[in-house]
Amino acid sequence: MTDPISKEQSEYLNQIQRKKYWIRVAQVLLLLLLLFAWETAVSKDILNGFIFSSPTRIIRCFYSMALDHSIFLHIGVTLAETLVSFVLITIFSVLIATVLWWFPTAAKIIDPYLVVLNSLPKSALAPILIVWLGNNMKTIIITAISIAVFGSILNLYSGFLNVDRERLTLIRTLGGSKKDCLTLAVIPSCIPLLLSIMNVNIGLSLVGVIIGEFLAARSGLGYLIIYGSQVFSWERRQIEPHILPLSAAFL
Template sequence: MSTSQQHLARKPKADPPTVAAAASVTHRGGIRFRALRRNALVFACQISVLAVLLFAWELATRQSALNAFLFGSPSAVWGFLVQMWKDGSLLTDTRVTAMETLLGFVIGNVLGTLIGLALWYSRFVSQVVQPFIVALGSIPIIALAPICIIWFGTGLASKVAMATLSVVVVALITAYKGALSVDIDQINLMRTLGASKRHIFRKLIVPASLGDIFAGLKLTVGFALIGAIIGEFMSSSEGLGHAIFKAGSLYIIPKVFAALVVTIALALCLTYVVGKIEKILTPWRPH
């Protein structure tokens, strides 16, 4: 055997695990690229649909197919947004409503989630309190506004209370549903291995319920915002709800739409933050 042949024979071959790892990285990169491309396509379609709707709305008002006094127009809405930005009311109202919404969202979800998960400990207690939960959830939130104002006054506390009441029942039900949906075979397996009920709750019930809990969080963002704005309708001198109510009472429809646009943007931002937190806390779930 020649020297070159001996050298080739002694040369180590490529490590199969290394090749497999490189292939896996390439595969994940391809999946990530396709996901980004799909998300970009979805976003582009959403922007296109919005642009077409705004163009049709503007065209209809300019051609008098729609009454501009009753329906406003995108250009008039933009004009009021610029005006509200310049006079400072846009930032002030958004900050007030965001604070009320965020406080009510956090308090309501913490209370509702803790109670919902705690009900898993006792099926008897959950059956006892079930009609009371249903009764509380069936009350229209606007009917509670006068009571909240009497109890908490006309300041920040009453709006936070309204937002909390709008959220707490939904958070409770979603958390309890998530706890009950845990696979009974997994629970029995942990019991067979000697796990106590407390360990089952911490290690299995809570992690397995996070999917339903975060679904409830995304849902209750809008509920908290609705509760805060209803509270501002009833008694407030600041906030997006106050701006909507005041503009509506004066029949300034474009300003109403301008405040609604900011409200929608606020809800989208809060939902986006909740989604990011979900990805961090539940990395094992597909998103």
């Protein structure tokens, strides 16, 4: 049975809730103020409406694309590619980091190459991948994987190495094998690190997919951005930057 909350504690908790509420209200009001200022600046010709568009034009464009369901097709394609990339990045990171931890000599040999691959400008690799793999979804997914997988492997492997040595020694002293050290100490200790890496990778996967869609797609939000720029449809062009944060939040 839990102890009853005192009047002071209840008042303190209410203050925290009220503070959170007013922070949310302030955030919404700030967004509405910015949108109003943007719309007013365009309507008063302070900003060029052709270049900057306006919130009402963007909403009308989104509504027209929603009526023919084309926007949902592009969102679905991008989200599907992002999820596939994210899952593959996570699997490859865990497997390769585990192999490197299991074989320390191989890790010392491979580590410099991982560092070099992680430092490469991945956006520059996309045109090469198109030549190698063709203009298809596979190229987009591999581009997204290349954005995050090498850094994820290095970070996770570093976390494996930093596991408490005393825990590993205790397992060995009690007759445990290297497999026991991995399953009972290393992996459980690195779950918070893995979750943190996954939290970063979902955003990087989305960025990688958009980069790939810039160059090798006939559908998706990245394709819409390029198409909108080519036909000078700035309303269509500016829908995607507003959808992308919502997509990332959904993921």
